Amino acid sequence: MTVVIAGASLAGLTAAETLRAEGYEGAVIVVDPSTTIPADRPPLSKQVLAGEWPPERAQHRVAARVPELALDLRLGVAATALEAATRSVSLSDGSLISAHGIVLAMGAAPRRLPGDQPAGVHVLRTMDDCLALRNDLDKMPAKVAVIGAGFIGAEVAATCRSRGLEVTLIEVAPLPLGRVLPGELGGFIADLHRAHGVEVILGVGVEGLDSRTGTDGSQHVSGVRLTDGSVVAAEVVVVGIGVVPNTSWLEGSGLRLENGVACDATCSAAPGIVAAGDVASWPNPLYGEVMRVEQWENAIEQGEYAAKRLLAELQGTEMPAPFASIPWFWSDQYDRKIQMAGRPSSSDEIIIPEGSIEEQRFVALFRRGDLCTGVLGVNRPRHVMQVRMKLTESLSWDSAFSVFA
Amino acid sequence: MKIVVNYDLCESNAICMAVAPEVFEVRDDDFLYLLTEEPGEELREKMEESARRCPKQAITIEG
Numbered sequence: 001m002t003v004v005i006a007g008a009s010l011a012g013l014t015a016a017e018t019l020r021a022e023g024y025e026g027a028v029i030v031v032d033p034s035t036t037i038p039a040d041r042p043p044l045s046k047q048v049l050a051g052e053w054p055p056e057r058a059q060h061r062v063a064a065r066v067p068e069l070a071l072d073l074r075l076g077v078a079a080t081a082l083e084a085a086t087r088s089v090s091l092s093d094g095s096l097i098s099a100h101g102i103v104l105a106m107g108a109a110p111r112r113l114p115g116d117q118p119a120g121v122h123v124l125r126t127m128d129d130c131l132a133l134r135n136d137l138d139k140m141p142a143k144v145a146v147i148g149a150g151f152i153g154a155e156v157a158a159t160c161r162s163r164g165l166e167v168t169l170i171e172v173a174p175l176p177l178g179r180v181l182p183g184e185l186g187g188f189i190a191d192l193h194r195a196h197g198v199e200v201i202l203g204v205g206v207e208g209l210d211s212r213t214g215t216d217g218s219q220h221v222s223g224v225r226l227t228d229g230s231v232v233a234a235e236v237v238v239v240g241i242g243v244v245p246n247t248s249w250l251e252g253s254g255l256r257l258e259n260g261v262a263c264d265a266t267c268s269a270a271p272g273i274v275a276a277g278d279v280a281s282w283p284n285p286l287y288g289e290v291m292r293v294e295q296w297e298n299a300i301e302q303g304e305y306a307a308k309r310l311l312a313e314l315q316g317t318e319m320p321a322p323f324a325s326i327p328w329f330w331s332d333q334y335d336r337k338i339q340m341a342g343r344p345s346s347s348d349e350i351i352i353p354e355g356s357i358e359e360q361r362f363v364a365l366f367r368r369g370d371l372c373t374g375v376l377g378v379n380r381p382r383h384v385m386q387v388r389m390k391l392t393e394s395l396s397w398d399s400a401f402s403v404f405a
Numbered sequence: 406m407k408i409v410v411n412y413d414l415c416e417s418n419a420i421c422m423a424v425a426p427e428v429f430e431v432r433d434d435d436f437l438y439l440l441t442e443e444p445g446e447e448l449r450e451k452m453e454e455s456a457r458r459c460p461k462q463a464i465t466i467e468g
């Protein structure tokens with residue numbers, strides 16, 4: 001039997017490890033265009049970018065286990081085409097594999113600004129991205145402009161400040177993290193950055209980049225032009241405006257591509273084909289909502305689940321129950337540890353049962369009618385996890401709130 | 406089986422507590438406490454899951 005895994009990062013390698021842990025002894029072919037096993041990503045906007053960790057330290061646990069898993073690991077090789085009905089996968093080295101099972105774990109790639117990309121403009125996804133940016137930061141630029149105040153942008157801004165650099169954070173939405181956080185809390189993030197000396201510009205879009213020509217004729221970024229006509233002068237620009245799932249090679253495969261690889265409630269995209277991690281969207285039965293989760297722990301949890309689900313299908317054993325999860329992530333900014341569980345929407349009511357925003361140490365619960373849709377904690381890890389454990393049972397508001405009774 | 410937590414790495418995010426509250430407890434002081442250092446064999450799978458999920462790789466299982 002042969003299982004092909006596309007993507008050798010967190011979700012893909014966790015799936016590979018799970019196949020072995022579940023006793024699967026057939027071939028596991030893992031392909032990834034990256035020429036080395038991808039780094040663990042969270043430290044790339046934190047410790048490695050700050051210069052606190054050497055790059056080798058950003059390795060996730062399962063990467064170290066690869067030798068003992070007896071994988072057919074093909075690095076520098078991308079999956080280029082799939083025929084879902086026959087489960088045949090074409091690879092960039094020209095080979096064609098006819099697989100019994102396929103795990104799609106290609107993650108996502110950062111969006112870039114349209115137009116030319118002069119030197120000094122960065123995105124952040126891989127170790128190479130991180131080291132290129134770090135190298136530019138080492139030159140002590142007079143100003144770093146960060147475009148996009150999502151989690152990556154906010155972390156990069158914090159890390160640059162911790163390195164003593166001047167930072168301007170530019171966000172087109174009225175508040176940071178608008179896609180994930182109800183308003184008041186976006187305001188907290190903006191204030192946190194301002195208190196640390198970041199210039200935060202909200203509600204203004206980016207028109208384009210200015211560049212200057214170096215003595216060797218090369219173009220180097222010199223500033224960010226905003227839609228209100230102003231210009232933020234900057235020698236380094238970091239673009240953190242979201243990601244696009246890596247599914248272009250699946251066009252014409254027969255799979256449904258909608259906000260990533262569209263799966264059923266058991267993370268299956270077609271018979272014998274499962275997806276996991278940043279690339280997978282599935283209806284989460286706890287929320288009755290189709291979601292795609294770009295978070296570290298989900299890549300592990302879903303990678304494990306998808307592998308078990310695939311094996312059950314291939315071996316004809318009992319299928320697992322649908323993938324019901326309460327997504328969870330953390331983000332470190334300055335000395336604040338932010339953690340969030342669940343999936344609030346920006347219109348949910350915010351209730352703060354512990355601490356206060358002024359103290360910068362609090363828990364916020366998100367309420368929609370009788371439901372608690374999520375929890376956010378700033379330096380309050382225990383409460384976040386206790387609420388998450390309740391939410392895993394049900395989203396009942398009363399049950400979640402009872403943690404604070 | 407012995408559970409060892411590297412407290413220099415641990416950042417008290419309590420993922421392990423969600424997996425195995427009978428062994429891991431993050432308290433109000435935001436520190437992680439082990440309720441037992443030698444959990445019974447029946448908890449092995451949960452211990453392995455905790456180690457797998459720990460974002461800081463702070464948990465090791467000996468024996």
Ligand SMILES: Cc1cc2nc3c(=O)[nH]c(=O)nc-3n(C[C@H](O)[C@H](O)[C@H](O)COP(=O)(O)OP(=O)(O)OC[C@H]3O[C@@H](n4cnc5c(N)ncnc54)[C@H](O)[C@@H]3O)c2cc1C
Binds near residue numbers: 011044078332
């Ligand atoms: C800088 C940064 C900081 C982060 N910090 C946090 C954090 O603090 N907390 C948190 O919860 N989450 C964080 N995340 C998110 C987390 O790292 C991701 O959710 C996680 O990496 C997703 O894992 P994945 O395996 O699904 O995808 P990825 O890690 O993106 O891996 C996908 C792999 O698939 C490969 N691939 C792409 N196309 C193909 C193809 N055609 N064929 C074969 N292989 C292919 C890619 O090369 C890549 O190696 C961060 C992410 C970044 C970028």
Ligand code: SF4
Binds near residue numbers: 415417
């Ligand atoms: S999961 Fe790891 S880092 Fe988090 S509290 Fe447990 S041991 Fe510490």
